[in-house]
Amino acid sequence: MSKFNALQVSEVAGVFEPQVIERDTADLPSGELLIRVQYSSLNYKDALSASGNRGVTKNYPHTPGIDAAGVVEQSSVGEFAAGDEVIVTGYDLGMNTAGGFGQYIRIPAAWAIKRPQGLSLRESMVLGTAGLTAALCVDKLEQAGLRPDSGPVLVTGATGGVGSIAVVLLKRLGYTVAASTGKAEQAEFLKGLGASQIVTREDLQAGTEKAMLKEQWAGAVDTVGGDILFNVVKALQYGGSVACCGLTAGVGFKGSVMPFILRGVNLLGVDSVELPMVVKASMWDRLSLQWKLDLEPLVEEVSLQQLPEALTRILAGKMVGRVLLSLG
Incomplete structure (x- = not known):
């Protein structure tokens, strides 16, 4: 004892x-x-x-x-x-x-x-579930066809744990990153992480009543959920995808099938809790080697x-x- x-x-x-x-x-x-x-x-x-x-x-x-x-x-x-x-x-x-x-x-x-040999215990917890989730989101987007030359990638809730690591990882992999936040005072912080564009929360909340929005994003990592998530879906470029992993803005949204059948977009769910250990271990290995981040x-x-x-x-x-x- x-x-x-x-x-x-x-x-x-x-x-x-x-x-x-x-x-x-x-x-x-x-x-x-x-x-x-x-x-x-x-x-x-x-x-x-x-x-x-x-x-x-x-x-x-x-x-x-x-x-x-x-x-x-x-x-x-x-x-x-x-x-x-x-x-x-x-x-x-x-x-x-x-x-x-x-x-x-x-x-x-x-x-x-x-x-993994490439990570210290301290580094592994700087990543933690947030880093693992961010990596899983990016991996799922790439499996769906996202590439650095596809176009800008949006990260919502970008100052949070998952969002901030996603910004760093996407920039590290060569993507053009747009970061969304409700904290306007953190714009320079996000630019320092690698975001080339800052999107306000108000901008992402606009147009909830519309079935479709102007095509903007080749892909997105969404950490907030709610109507913001479906507004992102409505603004995906043709064939684009959004990886969804959070719910701070709510668990429900107003949506329709229109973006899916007119633009062929994908809404991808990401879970890191019950993920099979073989998948989890593989992602930790990647975070310790080719996706190693500062x-x-x-x-x-x-x-x-x-x-x-x-x-x-x-x-x-x-x-x-x-x-x-x-x-x-």
């Missing part, structure tokens, strides 16, 4: 309050791997869990954190040994299983992959004690880039 620190969210008189407490590894759920977490990262889903969203987390008290990178301390399976450095993202981690906002996690071995301009590093304030910011839509949680 080992004592460790963790952020625990408890419900007190109907209010969900996060606080740093001391826990014991004996209280963690069962699993083949006990991992000493060195880094985690902050995602929108973590903030939902920390605010009592029952669609994410059913039971409290709870430790959120859908990402974790660390060192195996105990293993009951042959695939992993004590001392192995591993990455854990998705599945049930941080949702209904105690997650990466604690210095230890215990998980099924099937949730972990060994750290993301330090995006990173804000925080401690467990600073995490509640960061959770408040991301829920309020005030977060920019990536928040890295250091647990070492």
Whole structure:
């Protein structure tokens, strides 16, 4: 048994309050791997869990954190040994299983992959679920035929974790990137990441009542959902595609079949949670090699004690880039 620190969210008189407490590894759920977490990262889903969203987390008290990178301390399976450095993202981690906002996690071995040689544990959590999702979106767009000479590619919610990494990755691969944000003051930040055009949220919200919009985008990475997503669909060039992975602007939209049957466009769903491990591991390998990115301009590093304030910011839509949680 080992004592460790963790952020625990408890419900007190109907209010969900996060606080740093001391826990014991004996209280963690069962699993083949006990991992000493060195880094985690902050995602929108973590903030939902920390605010009592029952669609994410059913039971409290709870430790959120859908990402974790660390060192195996105990293993009951042959695939992993004590001392192995591993990455854990998705599945049930941080949702209904105690997650990466604690210095230890215990998980099924099937949730972990060994750290690729080209990534440090810190770099893997600067990416985290956000980076993995951004890469999956770009990969899916390229599988649908997108190429750098196809035309401009739009990224919505571009100052967020997925959006900002998508901007960097697309620029790295030679695409012309348009970045959309509701934070006008972050235009220079986005240009510094590689965006050549800034699109306001208001511009993307215009024309909801129309069946079609002027062709603009060869492809798009959408992190916000809602009517903005379908406005992007309506503005795709002939044969273009949008990869959808987020819902901060809503889960529903007003849409029609018109863009699909008149322009042959594609709406591609992207999930990184239940993705088969072989696909997930392949994408981590790519992010460690040919898609290796310098993301330090995006990173804000925080401690467990600073995490509640960061959770408040991301829920309020005030977060920019990536928040890295250091647990070492």
